[in-house]
Amino acid sequence: MSRPLALVTGASAGLGDRYARSLARRGHDLLLVARRGERLRALAAEIEEAFGACATVVPADLATEQGRRACREAIDAAGRPLELAILNAGFGSRGALHRLPREREVEMVQLNCTAVVDLACYVLPPMVERGAGALVVVSSASAWQPLPYMATYAASKAFELSFADAVGEELRGTGVQTLAVLPGPTRTEFSTTSGENAPGPEWLIPTSDPEDVVAATWRALGRGRRHASIGPVAHSAAAVARVLPRPAMLRGAGLVQRE
Numbered sequence: 001m002s003r004p005l006a007l008v009t010g011a012s013a014g015l016g017d018r019y020a021r022s023l024a025r026r027g028h029d030l031l032l033v034a035r036r037g038e039r040l041r042a043l044a045a046e047i048e049e050a051f052g053a054c055a056t057v058v059p060a061d062l063a064t065e066q067g068r069r070a071c072r073e074a075i076d077a078a079g080r081p082l083e084l085a086i087l088n089a090g091f092g093s094r095g096a097l098h099r100l101p102r103e104r105e106v107e108m109v110q111l112n113c114t115a116v117v118d119l120a121c122y123v124l125p126p127m128v129e130r131g132a133g134a135l136v137v138v139s140s141a142s143a144w145q146p147l148p149y150m151a152t153y154a155a156s157k158a159f160e161l162s163f164a165d166a167v168g169e170e171l172r173g174t175g176v177q178t179l180a181v182l183p184g185p186t187r188t189e190f191s192t193t194s195g196e197n198a199p200g201p202e203w204l205i206p207t208s209d210p211e212d213v214v215a216a217t218w219r220a221l222g223r224g225r226r227h228a229s230i231g232p233v234a235h236s237a238a239a240v241a242r243v244l245p246r247p248a249m250l251r252g253a254g255l256v257q258r259e
């Protein structure tokens with residue numbers, strides 16, 4: 001019997017790399033997507049050797065229609081159904097919007113929002129037809145509230161959370177699951193890519209390991225949950241968003257986030 005197939009976007013680093021390794025260990029074959037093909041090829045070779053997984057490398061810029069088309073074509077070329085799609089590729093930026101480069105903010109929306117909708121629309125119909133499969137959207141603890149100085153990023157993550165929640169409800173009873181993953185700060189290349197300063201001391205900003213995020217994802221999927229919050233920051237962000245009036249939350253977030 002062939003191994004089940006999983007798609008992981010943003011597999012060349014951080015969480016995507018760990019999702020790919022964990023899935024290969026759990027018996028999946030993989031479609032690995034990101035821009036840095038060299039890194040993907042090295043990862044594919046490693047997991048093929050270690051776990052006997054077949055890993056197909058898809059170098060693609062998902063912030064572009066051309067890259068998303070390459071990804072859709074790779075899904076078709078696999079010639080078998082996807083059991084799991086992990087839409088994880090993403091980045092952020094930091095600073096007051098009026099000082100940030102417009103192109104980069106728009107690129108972020110293309111990757112964090114457009115690519116998620118595009119690929120979800122592509123992978124879900126065959127899953128629903130088979131009555132099986134799961135769509136995992138890696139959002140963020142930032143999804144729970146607007147974040148001054150990370151305005152586009154937090155809005156894009158709120159979009160992902162809202163999207164995954166609504167689609168999950170539409171899919172009730174179909175056998176297809178959705179999960180929004182909501183990590184707090186996690187040790188990956190994210191802060192470098194997103195132009196953040198070095199994170200504060202651990203006692204001030206508790207930071208998770210990517211492995212914690214991956215393990216929480218499998219636990220939440222196994223329990224049929226719609227959300228997986230990881231780390232104290234994620235848990236408190238959700239709680240604060242429930243109780244604090246929006247103006248007070250915005251003011252507080254603005255003070256904390258100020259450059």
Ligand SMILES: NC(=O)c1ccc[n+]([C@@H]2O[C@H](COP(=O)([O-])OP(=O)(O)OC[C@H]3O[C@@H](n4cnc5c(N)ncnc54)[C@H](OP(=O)(O)O)[C@@H]3O)[C@@H](O)[C@H]2O)c1
Nearest residue numbers: 010012013014015034035036062090140185186188189190
């Ligand atoms: N780390 C955190 O603190 C944290 C917290 C909450 C949520 N998250 C979310 O977790 C997800 C993964 O981030 P990470 O922490 O693992 O960051 P990371 O280490 O920087 O990895 C980001 C991944 O996304 C890929 N990517 C970036 N731009 C892309 C593009 N245009 N097309 C295709 N792939 C692209 C990167 O590959 P290439 O550069 O090779 O394309 C890389 O594989 C993101 O959605 C992020 O918002 C992270």
